[in-house]
Amino acid sequence: MKITVKIIGPFIVSAGFSERDIDLADGATAESVVALINLKNPKPMIMTRNGQTLRPQDALRDGDRIVIAPVYSGG
Amino acid sequence: MTGWTGRVLRVDLTRKTSKVESFSEDFARKWVGGRGFAAKILFDELAPGIDPLGPDNKFIVALGPIAGIPAPNTGKAVVAAKSPSTGGYGDGNLGTRVAEHLRKAGYDALIVEGRAERPTLLLIEDDKVEFLPADAVWGKGTYETNDWIYAKYGKGAGVLNIGQGGEKMVRYAVVRSLEGRAGGRTGMGAVMGSKRLKAIVVKGTKPIPQADPEAMKKVGSEDLRKVHQVDKETGWSIQSTNGVLAWCNEVAALPVRNFRKTFHADAWKVDGERLNNARVATYGCPNCTMRCGITIHDAEGRESELDYENVALLGPNLEIFDLAEVGSLNYLCDDYGIDTMSSGCVLSFYADAIDQGAVAGRFKFGDAARAKALLGEIARREGDVGNLLAEGSLRAARTIGKGSEAYAMQVKGLEVAAYNCKFIPGMALAFGVAPIGAHHKESWVITFELKQTSRESYGPEKAQKVIDLQRIRGGLFEYLVSCRFPWIEVGWSLDNYPKYFKLVTGLDWTLDDFWKISDRIYALMKLFWLREYPRTDRKLDYPPAVWFDPENVDSEGPIAGKCLEYDKYDGLLQHYYDIRGYDKRGIPTKATALALGLADEVAAVEKIAKLT
Numbered sequence: 145m146k147i148t149v150k151i152i153g154p155f156i157v158s159a160g161f162s163e164r165d166i167d168l169a170d171g172a173t174a175e176s177v178v179a180l181i182n183l184k185n186p187k188p189m190i191m192t193r194n195g196q197t198l199r200p201q202d203a204l205r206d207g208d209r210i211v212i213a214p215v216y217s218g219g
Numbered sequence: 220m221t222g223w224t225g226r227v228l229r230v231d232l233t234r235k236t237s238k239v240e241s242f243s244e245d246f247a248r249k250w251v252g253g254r255g256f257a258a259k260i261l262f263d264e265l266a267p268g269i270d271p272l273g274p275d276n277k278f279i280v281a282l283g284p285i286a287g288i289p290a291p292n293t294g295k296a297v298v299a300a301k302s303p304s305t306g307g308y309g310d311g312n313l314g315t316r317v318a319e320h321l322r323k324a325g326y327d328a329l330i331v332e333g334r335a336e337r338p339t340l341l342l343i344e345d346d347k348v349e350f351l352p353a354d355a356v357w358g359k360g361t362y363e364t365n366d367w368i369y370a371k372y373g374k375g376a377g378v379l380n381i382g383q384g385g386e387k388m389v390r391y392a393v394v395r396s397l398e399g400r401a402g403g404r405t406g407m408g409a410v411m412g413s414k415r416l417k418a419i420v421v422k423g424t425k426p427i428p429q430a431d432p433e434a435m436k437k438v439g440s441e442d443l444r445k446v447h448q449v450d451k452e453t454g455w456s457i458q459s460t461n462g463v464l465a466w467c468n469e470v471a472a473l474p475v476r477n478f479r480k481t482f483h484a485d486a487w488k489v490d491g492e493r494l495n496n497a498r499v500a501t502y503g504c505p506n507c508t509m510r511c512g513i514t515i516h517d518a519e520g521r522e523s524e525l526d527y528e529n530v531a532l533l534g535p536n537l538e539i540f541d542l543a544e545v546g547s548l549n550y551l552c553d554d555y556g557i558d559t560m561s562s563g564c565v566l567s568f569y570a571d572a573i574d575q576g577a578v579a580g581r582f583k584f585g586d587a588a589r590a591k592a593l594l595g596e597i598a599r600r601e602g603d604v605g606n607l608l609a610e611g612s613l614r615a616a617r618t619i620g621k622g623s624e625a626y627a628m629q630v631k632g633l634e635v636a637a638y639n640c641k642f643i644p645g646m647a648l649a650f651g652v653a654p655i656g657a658h659h660k661e662s663w664v665i666t667f668e669l670k671q672t673s674r675e676s677y678g679p680e681k682a683q684k685v686i687d688l689q690r691i692r693g694g695l696f697e698y699l700v701s702c703r704f705p706w707i708e709v710g711w712s713l714d715n716y717p718k719y720f721k722l723v724t725g726l727d728w729t730l731d732d733f734w735k736i737s738d739r740i741y742a743l744m745k746l747f748w749l750r751e752y753p754r755t756d757r758k759l760d761y762p763p764a765v766w767f768d769p770e771n772v773d774s775e776g777p778i779a780g781k782c783l784e785y786d787k788y789d790g791l792l793q794h795y796y797d798i799r800g801y802d803k804r805g806i807p808t809k810a811t812a813l814a815l816g817l818a819d820e821v822a823a824v825e826k827i828a829k830l831t
Contacts, residue, residue, distance in 0.1 A: 152466045
């Protein structure tokens, strides 16, 4: 399956990209995406799928848009 | 008493007199400083119902025990007065060398009374106070005024000044400092302008009283270095506050088109990556090692310092996606000395009202050139439109009528900061119950709502979270006085603050001790509001009606078809009141107020309105 990963804020530096389409095996989870892109300082983070919260163990679906962001605090 | 100077400087602009007053250790322990001092002084000294733009209002600069101390992000001051935008208690904080200089001059607070006969620069040099003419810069913007002051007093002086917006008493005029810093979006610049007070310059040379100055110096300098290191490791300041823009766009929390939309395909053009790429300089406040001020060249080639709130509200909220043009709008707001957030909301309201047919006018979303011209008309109060919009979105809506108040994006008269809460109930509550109007500085719960609980929930956990954050953000950091960014942005532990407090005051307080101070100050601010609005009810704590409008839901995206619901929001509001010990009007009960040590204040309020 193919998903789109969007990286937010300072995580872009360690990921090396801000948005990319990624091919994954069926059954891949959110945490497997995090492992794949190898963020250096991944915590604390918040992941969303299509604008809704995504938990590490949640299975991904073809066409998902996954957003990985620091836990912002609103300035 | 150690850690406080124990002195307040009171200045009368009408009579050109000043005097030094002392305060007791009990006062210091009860109100600590900053917002606590300001709220107490204004509550005690302002007669209810006074005109906030009249000579009876008082302009306060208040500092806390760690303000100006070399420790993480202590270069901030609180400015406060009865608010011209809300009619209630108003304040704001800004980075300024005044924090250090006023304390070194020997004062924890400055009270400015009366109205000067002519434009005035108030000069405070230790024990000397002078009232100097400022005619040369009356009518000038804040940048030129700042340069004029620096040429006279040096770049190291503490400076607060206003632009044309403050002089003309635009109800959301701010106080400016350090070229790029602004504070007091509740109209504190208008209060200075109403007093014909163009600028305050402070130079202090005395040591700031501290219980253990050597240890404080050692710990403070070490911690400044550590905060810098953590910032480097996390990379927060690469995009600074504007990192959140792309995220808000993804989760449908971005203000677009006067908050009618929650995301936009072109938002990436003004996001944190683009801002960082356009960076030409970086600025910060005194005692800061994680500087947040990213500066770019605007469309006219001037340096303009941007952060998330002004990018979002002067950009996507106006459907302007050219970063240089957003920079220009921001520069003009800064130079005129009007709040960037409120300006963005006022302009978007005007475009929306024209769009809805409520008023005739020449402005539409996306029109950067007309937006720039309008900011000038507002700041100078030129013509009917300039005057109308200088009053803020609520008053403008009440003048226009035709149902436009529903999409005036404000609470209590203060425009909403840059988070679109169409379907974020907890953050809508945070705006609703913010004690100065819809400001994000009091509490910010969006990631909590998405990560720790569910976006759909209107449960008590959200009310509790709002209160927890109010105690820290609107409480602790506002009365110590210190910037909240080390804690919220790079995870600097809250446990450091009782440590600093002890080194300065000698008092061994826990965080729980501080939360009681926070609750006391929040209750006092509510009593201030009740005295001004004796017939107040809970509707004053409701966010803008458009967020509840089923006809305003998103047609696509993460929250398609969803909006806030009145009965559920009201239930969430009740959770907040119940936890706080407030009555159904949102006012502290007498038992709550007395438990917080507010017996004198209860007696004062009950001359006008009853507590339950």
